[in-house]
Amino acid sequence: MAQLNDNYLKLKAGYLFPEIGRRVKAFTEAHPEAVKRLIRCGIGDVTEPLPSVVVMAMHRAVDEMAVRDSFKGYGPEQGYEWLRSAIAGTDFRAKGLDVADDEVFVSDGSKCDCGAILDILGSKNRLAITDPVYPVYVDTNVMAGHTGEADALGAYAGIRYLPCTAANGFTSEPPLEPVDVIYLCSPNNPTGATLSREQLRDWVAYALKHRAIILFDAAYEAYISDPSVPHSIYEIPGARECSIEFRSFSKNGGFTGVRCAYTVVPKSLQASTADGEFRSLHPLWSRRMTTKFNGVSYIVQRAAEALYTVEGQAQIRALVAHYMGNAALLVSGARTAGHTVFGGINVPYIWVSAPSGYTSWQAFDRILGEANVVITPGSGFGSNGEGWFRVSGFNSRANAEEVSQRLQALRW
Numbered sequence: 001m002a003q004l005n006d007n008y009l010k011l012k013a014g015y016l017f018p019e020i021g022r023r024v025k026a027f028t029e030a031h032p033e034a035v036k037r038l039i040r041c042g043i044g045d046v047t048e049p050l051p052s053v054v055v056m057a058m059h060r061a062v063d064e065m066a067v068r069d070s071f072k073g074y075g076p077e078q079g080y081e082w083l084r085s086a087i088a089g090t091d092f093r094a095k096g097l098d099v100a101d102d103e104v105f106v107s108d109g110s111k112c113d114c115g116a117i118l119d120i121l122g123s124k125n126r127l128a129i130t131d132p133v134y135p136v137y138v139d140t141n142v143m144a145g146h147t148g149e150a151d152a153l154g155a156y157a158g159i160r161y162l163p164c165t166a167a168n169g170f171t172s173e174p175p176l177e178p179v180d181v182i183y184l185c186s187p188n189n190p191t192g193a194t195l196s197r198e199q200l201r202d203w204v205a206y207a208l209k210h211r212a213i214i215l216f217d218a219a220y221e222a223y224i225s226d227p228s229v230p231h232s233i234y235e236i237p238g239a240r241e242c243s244i245e246f247r248s249f250s251k252n253g254g255f256t257g258v259r260c261a262y263t264v265v266p267k268s269l270q271a272s273t274a275d276g277e278f279r280s281l282h283p284l285w286s287r288r289m290t291t292k293f294n295g296v297s298y299i300v301q302r303a304a305e306a307l308y309t310v311e312g313q314a315q316i317r318a319l320v321a322h323y324m325g326n327a328a329l330l331v332s333g334a335r336t337a338g339h340t341v342f343g344g345i346n347v348p349y350i351w352v353s354a355p356s357g358y359t360s361w362q363a364f365d366r367i368l369g370e371a372n373v374v375i376t377p378g379s380g381f382g383s384n385g386e387g388w389f390r391v392s393g394f395n396s397r398a399n400a401e402e403v404s405q406r407l408q409a410l411r412w
């Protein structure tokens with residue numbers, strides 16, 4: 001008798017985005033005249049076409065694949081050396097950060113890597129995860145059997161939730177008790193909060209003291225405009241001994257549909273065996289990649305490499321400026337309408353308070369029904385997101401302007 005993985009049955013049935021879809025469908029069926037007016041600011045997906053350096057690099061790579069002499073089959077599972085070297089050189093060493101080429105592992109996405117990293121970590125680790133949170137961190141641990149059941153509010157037994165609220169600026173300090181694995185995302189999706197150098201120092205000191213590992217998701221690194229906000233956890237001394245960093249080309253290069261990301265696993269990062277002996281994680285991750293992954297396509301790696309050219313870096317800045325221009329319009333519209341607003345400065349999302357007396361879903365329904373705009377209810381990211389909603393700046397300028405106007409026109 002084959003058995004399934006019972007842990008999957010603990011998952012709260014992918015509630016957020018299906019429920020948004022269901023409500024939007026019900027609304028458009030009841031109001032077909034409003035379909036043309038509908039603007040989606042819900043899912044965190046980019047909208048603008050690929051940078052031209054990327055398009056040209058992909059065309060060239062396709063042409064190489066079309067000729068026997070330059071055709072490429074399987075590449076190195078960890079990524080081509082020229083891409084690992086461009087990444088480590090540009091994103092780290094040029095900024096004075098110590099990351100070697102072979103500490104960079106190229107993959108098809110940070111979402112996958114955030115889940116896959118659990119392969120090389122033990123099953124008894126005590127987890128600390130912020131609330132609200134990018135749901136992938138929680139759900140991958142549930143699937144791996146690292147939690148108990150969820151309670152009525154959706155909180156899983158066995159996870160130490162770190163409450164992030166308006167009172168603490170949606171950031172969390174280390175807990176008083178020891179934990180073993182900590183998920184941090186800065187700049188944050190969904191709240192837009194960033195961790196300062198001092199806050200990251202506290203986390204690194206905590207991790208070194210408790211021999212914990214920080215899983216640092218820097219997917220929005222390119223959007224940081226505040227010069228005091230660290231771009232990488234490795235800016236903090238000691239982080240190489242306690243941190244793994246996830247980076248993605250999804251948001252900086254618009255690669256959500258192209259698929260390329262990377263993970264940094266420093267060779268100096270160690271964790272304990274069941275017998276209490278400390279061993280390096282780097283060879284384990286390398287082994288994991290060579291066994292379970294066969295590399296990102298050559299064409300896509302050439303596309304990612306193009307982002308590291310001078311033109312590529314300029315084109316990233318232009319894309320970021322476009323989305324951040326949208327975020328600024330949304331921030332000012334929501335503030336004029338009387339909302340409290342976080343985010344929109346170092347990340348293209350704005351995190352908005354629902355008017356008092358409204359839950360996140362009640363705000364969702366009114367914004368959909370009256371402004372014909374789809375947002376994301378904050379409660380879908382965790383119980384501390386209740387009373388908040390996320391509006392995405394990933395859109396055309398015209399749509400962002402229109403949404404800003406409509407938020408102001410809404411009478412609550």
Ligand SMILES: *Cc1c(COP(=O)(O)O)cnc(C)c1O
Nearest residue numbers: 109110111134189219248250261
């Ligand atoms: C978009 C995003 C990513 C990127 O995921 P990919 O799989 O690389 O597309 C990672 N983390 C967060 C928090 C994100 O919002």
